[in-house]
Amino acid sequence: MAVMTCGSMVEALPAAYERLHAYGPEFGGDEEGNHGMTNHGPMAVEVMVRRGLDIDVDGWLDRYVRRLAGLPGTSRAIQPDDWGAALGQARRLPDWAAYFRHELTGRPWSEVLGQWWPRLLPGIVAGSTHGVIRVGHAVRTLRGTAGAPARQTLDELAHGLAFWAARYRRLAGTVAPAGTRTPGQVLSAVTRIEDQSGFIAHRLDRLERSPGWTANLRALEPVASAEEVPARLESLVDSAARAYLGLGHGSPVLLVHAATAPNAVRHVLPVLPTEQWLPSFAAAWAAVVAVVATYAPPRPAPCAEIVRRHPELTREDALQRAAEHGDEHVLKFADTAVESYDRTGDPELLAATRYVGELIDRP
Known part of the structure; x- marks a missing residue:
């Protein structure tokens, strides 16, 4: 292909x-x-x-x-x-x-x-x-x-x-990363809001009032300079796409955006002035945490079992199966996850492209 x-x-x-x-x-x-x-x-x-x-x-x-x-x-x-x-x-x-x-x-x-x-x-x-x-x-x-x-x-x-x-909607309570953890470590432990009912606007209102919101944001290791942003954004996208294996069942459609939103920022970054790179990373991180905190389930799915169901999947298989599925979220997630696979060679990312197709109905 x-x-x-x-x-x-x-x-x-x-x-x-x-x-x-x-x-x-x-x-x-x-x-x-x-x-x-x-x-x-x-x-x-x-x-x-x-x-x-x-x-x-x-x-x-x-x-x-x-x-x-x-x-x-x-x-x-x-x-x-x-x-x-x-x-x-x-x-x-x-x-x-x-x-x-x-x-x-x-x-x-x-x-x-x-x-x-x-x-x-x-x-x-x-x-x-x-x-x-x-x-x-x-x-x-x-x-x-x-x-x-x-x-x-x-x-x-x-x-x-x-x-x-x-549709501009500013999130209150955002703080810069100041911790020691990687994106994957933080995403696996993000504090969820207690009440995950209703539309995203209602959930974000609750998130801003929740005690874990700023702590989740602060836990990430900060970016020291603008030059580090491209690699750190890639790491964030990779971690969010991989995290879908454990979290996707909580809200199959909404949790796709934990990976696709920072990936959008990553692709815009090269045409932005360098002074906008650090704020762009901070905003992308806040968006990822907000989606996970408001939609992720309390307990993760057994990732190893999901991966075992999809052995020897190739990147071409992943993209073709997304095309055959036809759902817009499946297509966008597969595009992002395959990019992550191309960077990392991690087969779990290809398994995630199949898993999203299992969770989301064909149109």
């Missing part, structure tokens, strides 16, 4: 993006648009195309778009000198999309991203971390594009930034 070339990505993705941009980033939910499901279409097709997966993208979209809701019209323009007032205003999402489309028409995309990344970073849990994840997938497309990017690809970055801004 060959990874698509830059030219192939340029040819295949714009049409899919164009089709998906008629729809909003969420569907379902209440009359305010809260507590709905996230539109994973753009993120999933980016994985399909970049990985060159044996899957009919148009057919997948035919099925997927039937569940989506149309993107509402704009109400009033976001003002450059008063953008802070519109952060976290879900009803302003179309206005945010229009704002970012305008910004990306007149300025280089990396410049716009570099300006807005630190503004949005404190709200990294926006939309259950889907804001940063969608931006990360768009940036991967842009980084893989030779020459001027297609309008639809720039529009995809605009939609990702707009979703992040409209």
Whole structure:
């Protein structure tokens, strides 16, 4: 299974993006648009195309778009000198999309991203971390594009930034790592909130009031310099993907994002100014801990037994089985876990790609 070339990505993705941009980033939910499901279409097709997966993208979209809701019209323009007032205003999402489309028409995309990344970073849990994840997938497309990017690809970055801004949700009580533990050691011992009922917004409210929240964040060994951030982010992604084996059964869909959110940050990192690297790592760590603390089960599954069920799995097998499964979360998690496997050679990561397919129903 060959990874698509830059030219192939340029040819295949714009049409899919164009089709998906008629729809909003969420569907379902209440009359305010809260507590709905996230539109994973753009993120999933980016994985399909970049990985060159044996899957009919148009057919997948035919099925997927039937569940989506149309993107509402704009109400009033976001003002450059008063953008802070519109952060976290879900009803302003179309206005945010229009704002970012305008910004990306007149300025280089990396410049716009570099300006807005630190503004949005404190709200990294926006939309259950889907804001940063969608931006990360768009940036991967842009980084893989030779020459001027297609309008639809720039529009995809605009939609990702707009979703992040409209669903901006700052976590109170965040502190910098100051401990001695590795990501894997901390994630295996994260203090869960006692009441894990309800939507993620309700759980995050409880998390901020819980005594273990800051202690969990502080337990990680700090990053000494910006130069260490890329390797430390990779270690965090690897640990979170591996942890899914033990934790995934607690909330198969939500716990996928403990790995995919920091991986999105990792792929954006190279286009950010170096001074933004340390805050990016701290935000990624907070997002991972927040997801685990609010959704992980009290007792882990028997990881060794799960791994034994999937012997001699290859990376090609893992990606192909994800394509055959067809669920958007399975596709995104397999993409992340295979990247981790390519770095580490750890077969547990490939087993995790099969396990997520067992836990999440086929569409």
